[in-house]
Amino acid sequence: MSNVRVAVIGCGYWGQNLLRNFCELEGADVVMVCDFDPRSLNRVTRRYPSIEVTPSYGDVLANPRVDAVVIATPVSTHYSLAKQALSANKHVLVEKPLAQSASQVLDLMELSERMGKTLMVDHTFLYTGAVRRMKTLVDSGDIGQLLYFDSVRISLGLVQSDINVLWDLGPHDLAIMDYLCGQTPVAIAATGVKHLNTPYENVAYVTVQFGNNFIAHFHLNWLAPVKVRRTLVGGSKKMIVYDDMENIEKVKVYDKGIVQTHDPDRREKMLTGYRNGDMFAPQLEGSEALRLMAREFVASIVEKRAPLSDGNAGYRVVRLLEAAQRSIEENGRLIYLDQESLWSETSADTSTVAAAD
Numbered sequence: 001m002s003n004v005r006v007a008v009i010g011c012g013y014w015g016q017n018l019l020r021n022f023c024e025l026e027g028a029d030v031v032m033v034c035d036f037d038p039r040s041l042n043r044v045t046r047r048y049p050s051i052e053v054t055p056s057y058g059d060v061l062a063n064p065r066v067d068a069v070v071i072a073t074p075v076s077t078h079y080s081l082a083k084q085a086l087s088a089n090k091h092v093l094v095e096k097p098l099a100q101s102a103s104q105v106l107d108l109m110e111l112s113e114r115m116g117k118t119l120m121v122d123h124t125f126l127y128t129g130a131v132r133r134m135k136t137l138v139d140s141g142d143i144g145q146l147l148y149f150d151s152v153r154i155s156l157g158l159v160q161s162d163i164n165v166l167w168d169l170g171p172h173d174l175a176i177m178d179y180l181c182g183q184t185p186v187a188i189a190a191t192g193v194k195h196l197n198t199p200y201e202n203v204a205y206v207t208v209q210f211g212n213n214f215i216a217h218f219h220l221n222w223l224a225p226v227k228v229r230r231t232l233v234g235g236s237k238k239m240i241v242y243d244d245m246e247n248i249e250k251v252k253v254y255d256k257g258i259v260q261t262h263d264p265d266r267r268e269k270m271l272t273g274y275r276n277g278d279m280f281a282p283q284l285e286g287s288e289a290l291r292l293m294a295r296e297f298v299a300s301i302v303e304k305r306a307p308l309s310d311g312n313a314g315y316r317v318v319r320l321l322e323a324a325q326r327s328i329e330e331n332g333r334l335i336y337l338d339q340e341s342l343w344s345e346t347s348a349d350t351s352t353v354a355a356a357d
C-alpha cells in the first residue's frame, strides 16, 4: 500500500512536533503544511524545503494528493476544520480536545462514518510508556478493585486565548482516567476561578463520581509556582503513583494499604493495621508518545480500523469537559450524566462537591 499523504494544519507550538513526527514516520509522507502565519510557514520551508506550504485551508481541501489532515490549530477551530476535511473526503486527526461540545463530536463521528474516513483525536498520554504500563497493571488485576484516581496538573501554564484551564489541561487527565479505568461516570462537579486578565478560569477542581464508589479528582492550575504532573491510582491491592516530572522512575507501584479486622474480643470493634510492602518501579517503554500516536493514525487508516483514541474516546472526554464547564458556571452544582442524552440534571440544586486541593 502506498504511503498515507498528510497535511498538517496549524504549525505553531504543538504542530511543529506533529510535523516532525509525521515526517519521520514510515508509511506517511507530509505533502502540505497550512498556517495563517507566514512566520510558521517560513520556519517549515527552512527545515523541510520539499513540503508545499499554504496559508489557505481551501488549497489543502482541494488537493487530491492529500489523504489525511492533522489539525493543530486553536481549540475553537477544531470542529469547523475537521468537518470541512471529512466532507472533502480526508481522514482526520484532531488535537485534544476533539471539539468544544459533545454534540459537535457526535456530528463529526456521524460524518466520518458516512464518509468512511478515520476520525482520531490526539490523546497523547495514551501513547506514553507510563500510561500504557499502568493500563497493563490495572487490566491484569494486580492493582485490585479501583478505588480512586487523583491527578494534579499545575504549573505557570501557557495561558490560552480561546479556552480555560479545564479545556486546556483537563483533556489529558480525563483521557488517562477514561483509558485506565474504563468505567462509566455517573456525575461530575467542578469549581473554577479567574485571576488573570482574561475571561477564562485559570484554576479548576473537578470531581467525577462513579456508581461503584470509585471516585476521580482533578486539580488543574495555570498559576502555580511549581510544575507538578502527578497521578495516584488507588486500588484494593496496590497503589500507583505516576510522576511525569521524574526522569527515570515515572511509575511506582506500592504494595501498601489498610487492613481492617474484627477485634476477636469485641466483634463490633475494628482493628486497623497497615500493609507496608514493597515498592517497585516497572521498566517503561521509552518511545516518544507522539511517534506512537502518529503511527496509530496511519495504521488505522491502512488497516481500515478504529484507532485507539477514536471519536468515541474524544466524545467521552468532551462530554465530561462540557458537563464540568456547566458545573463551574453553576457554582459547583453536581451534574448527573445520562447515558441516553448528553446529560440530565439533578433536581437537588443544593448538592455540591467539596473541591479542595
Ligand SMILES: NC(=O)c1ccc[n+]([C@@H]2O[C@H](COP(=O)([O-])OP(=O)(O)OC[C@H]3O[C@@H](n4cnc5c(N)ncnc54)[C@H](O)[C@@H]3O)[C@@H](O)[C@H]2O)c1
Residues within 6 Å of the ligand: 009, 010, 011, 012, 013, 014, 015, 034, 035, 036, 037, 040, 055, 057, 072, 073, 074, 075, 077, 095, 096, 097, 122, 123, 124, 168
Ligand atoms: N497533545 C498535547 O500535549 C498538546 C500540547 C499543546 C497543544 N496541544 C493542542 O494543539 C493545538 C494548538 O496549540 P498550540 O499551543 O500549538 O497553539 P499555537 O497558537 O502555538 O499554534 C496554532 C497555530 O495554528 C495557526 N492557525 C490558527 N487558525 C488557523 C487556521 N484556521 N488555518 C491555518 N492555521 C491556523 C496559527 O497561526 C498558529 O501558528 C490546540 O488544540 C492544543 O490544545 C496539544
